[in-house]
Amino acid sequence: MARKIVIVGGGAGGMGAAGGVKAADPKAEVIVYTGFDDVAYSPCGIPYVHGREIENFEKLFLASKQAYVDAGIDVHYNTDVTSVDVKRKVVQVAGEGEVEWDALVLATGFNYADPGVPGGDLGGLYYVKNIREAMEWDKVLDTVKSAVVVQATPLGVEMVTALGHRGIETHLVDPSPWPMSEVADPDIMAPVEESWRELGVITHFNTTLKAFVGDGQLAAVQTSDGEIKADLAVVCTHKEPNTALGVAAGLKTGSTGGIIVDERMATSGPGVFAAGDCTEIPHGLSGVPLQGLTGSHAYAQGKTAGINAGGGQRTYSAVYVPWGTAAGKWIIGGASFGETTATALGIPYVVGTAQGISRARYYPGVKPVKVKLLAQPGSLRLLGAQMVGGEGIKERADFLAMAVKFGFTLHDLARMENVYSPAIGALNEPIVVAAQSGLDAVSKN
């Protein structure tokens, strides 16, 4: 009899798992439950449609519903799984009753943290996630004069930029001294803040949210810095793991609240795997568990969970977290830690920094690229990197995450070979220059 795999979640984790099962066992019966109307769209593109960089939401759909039917993946849309019984190997499904499984993958994703202030039930509070809701909110944006983005998380940074591009009076309220303060360093974010000012964005850092104010509908946002009149608040609080089903089923969770998984993405429940934002994964250098990584992490974890659930063998290792996003007129990114995180974790480091360029200095469209490298004192092994620039940040972030993973040192990076071709790269690669500046600083001490 065909193996029956149930997957809860139709996001990057769940759909990665569905593909993984079919890769391992094409004959397996695969059922996916999602609370949404759609799967296989990119939520990551939503801020860019709001900002008018992408023409419409249809462009964000990656595959048709029929493509899943053809692939033998049975997706049940708008269908909630209400409980999991690990011992009896069944899930309870709203409107369907009990459904048996041979293996189960939980990919239930994240919820935005409750802002925890009065007025959370008012109209005009937008939590960016579901594409159908985003389509409706996009029409609302046409009528909005003033908006407040709550918290400069990665999504908050994208939404501030999008609303600024859209010509809406945009305020950002964040309790920290600079945007994305938990991952990004202040020197990396300074040019972003400057470009927001050019866009007309009004930032309120070191400012606490006190209440959403209005009579049924949002009229203002109260903060420790005074009241801001607003027709819309985009709530971009931290992503919390959505583990309600897993916790009720008795699965073990860790210090972040995410479901604990081993290298096969197996949970503490026999036959139960988990993937994506509902899990926690250790950082490769520090071992500190991380939760709420990215869609690309969720997809790769889902693939691993699905392959193992389908009887195959794949492992997922600790993460070195390449990251990046557009922010104001810049692109920011990095790998592993920056100075702020290293300091918070008590990890000693030395720094090498370079202000370089993305192409030959005479080639049209050349953009600045700032690279900062952190290395372990003594061994000079790379610990992390942060960057801000006009182009080429993503590729460097991906490479530098591998460099951290495989233990490259500042010596290795200072002698790295690089492409020089006027239209795509400068003679002096900024990574090489940053590594050399780190070596120079160390040799002076």
Ligand SMILES: Cc1cc2nc3c(=O)[nH]c(=O)nc-3n(C[C@H](O)[C@H](O)[C@H](O)COP(=O)(O)OP(=O)(O)OC[C@H]3O[C@@H](n4cnc5c(N)ncnc54)[C@H](O)[C@@H]3O)c2cc1C
């Ligand atoms: C606006 C936005 C921008 C983003 N930008 C980026 C980006 O630039 N780069 C990047 O890599 N990632 C990005 N992401 C991805 C994101 O941050 C997450 O990492 C990713 O969505 C996690 O995928 P997931 O499958 O774990 O969870 P989710 O995408 O949250 O999916 C969870 C799924 O579980 C379903 N579900 C939950 N509970 C139940 C239940 N009880 N019964 C049935 N179904 C259930 C939901 O309906 C949903 O289908 C973005 C996300 C958003 C929303």
